[in-house]
Amino acid sequence: PERWERARIWINGFDEIVGGMDLLPAAFAQRLQSPLRMGCEVFRLEQNGDTGPVAAIYQRGDQVEREEGDCLVCTLPFSVLERIDTAAAFSPAKQRAIRELHYDSSVKTLAVAQRRFWETTDNIYGGGTVTDLITGSTYYPSDNAVNQDMAVSQGPGVLLASYTWGDQARRQSALGTPERTQLVIDQISTFHPELAQEGMVRQTAT
Ligand SMILES: Cc1cc2nc3c(=O)[nH]c(=O)nc-3n(C[C@H](O)[C@H](O)[C@H](O)COP(=O)(O)OP(=O)(O)OC[C@H]3O[C@@H](n4cnc5c(N)ncnc54)[C@H](O)[C@@H]3O)c2cc1C
Incomplete structure (x- = not known):
């Protein structure tokens, strides 16, 4: 199934719900006759x-x-x-x-960064970084991938700092929320040192 997914799905273009994915369930909810x-x-x-x-x-x-x-x-x-x-x-x-x-088990940890340093410093617009760290892969927002607007790059962005599956996810889920969040920031900072700068991470979710 994974090979099928790679061959048939990832080669196609992607669509984006501008304004956020939660607009989709909200649109369904609006059509219901009772709340x-x-x-x-x-x-x-x-x-x-x-x-x-x-x-x-x-x-x-x-x-x-x-x-x-x-x-x-x-x-x-x-x-x-x-x-x-x-x-x-x-x-x-x-x-x-x-x-x-x-x-299967999966864990995601997200960080709201003060500015999109990966766009301004590393020229990364969308896509992901795959590592062999316990934090697995990192994915970048794609909403500025086409325009590469400097004003957007200098503003905040949500980094999917860590995305893991299977054993890696189960190891991470054994940690409490503060420990897991700190682990993710420490590990991602090894290749994105800006993340550890004071005031860079506004908010996290895991
Ligand atoms: C970390 C993570 C990352 C993922 N990333 C992606 C991704 O990028 N793309 C993608 O396509 N999929 C992703 N998935 C998979 C996707 O989230 C799931 O396949 C999808 O949410 C499953 O939908 P569902 O409605 O079947 O179940 P769920 O989304 O789990 O919904 C089940 C609902 O039932 C409710 N419920 C539970 N027990 C009861 C009860 N007794 N009575 C009433 N309600 C109850 C729960 O509160 C929940 O709201 C990810 C999953 C995880 C965990």
């Missing part, structure tokens, strides 16, 4: 026969609530779904598929 209900933990799904009504039973604060309908689209990750009470139960084959699907 989204957040903070509801579903713990049981019920279906009455193959065509009968379905229900999701969930915890909302201290309350247990129930939502019924003609059909239900369930997008819970399988690692959650395997622990959800279902009546009637899924078929043995479905239960096995749900239980045995493997999810």
Whole structure:
């Protein structure tokens, strides 16, 4: 699958949602007839026969609530779904598929830099740096890749400082947030020393 991904996907151009990726779910949410209900933990799904009504039973604060309908689209990750009470139960084959699907681990740590030193100093506009450090790969914002506008370069930019998968991600996730963030800044500073300058990192997320 990885070879397929490299051969078929990465050779094509990319599109950008100008203004941020969260505009996509926000646009879906706007079209809904009733507002989204957040903070509801579903713990049981019920279906009455193959065509009968379905229900999701969930915890909302201290309350247990129930939502019924003609059909239900369930997008819970399988690692959650395997622990959800279902009546009637899924078929043995479905239960096995749900239980045995493997999810890989991944960690991203982002830093909001005061200015885009990688553009002004290193002439890097978009793309990534792949390393053998525990912090894996670093990716640069691509929104100034075409125009290479100096005014934008001198302003802030979000650096995907560290992107890891598998064992590397599991090692990083064993650290607490402050330790992981410091590790990332220390490691990335070995090839981007500007990141360690005082006041350079405005904010981080991991
Ligand atoms: C660090 C990292 C980086 C990634 N980078 C990329 C990338 O660059 N590009 C890309 O395409 N993909 C990326 N992925 C993969 C992508 O994020 C996932 O494939 C995608 O988010 C899966 O979507 P989902 O809706 O199936 O699950 P999720 O996004 O995990 O959504 C599941 C939702 O269910 C909610 N939930 C859980 N339990 C319950 C419950 N009992 N009741 C109600 N709600 C519940 C959760 O709160 C969550 O909101 C990345 C993943 C990770 C972890």
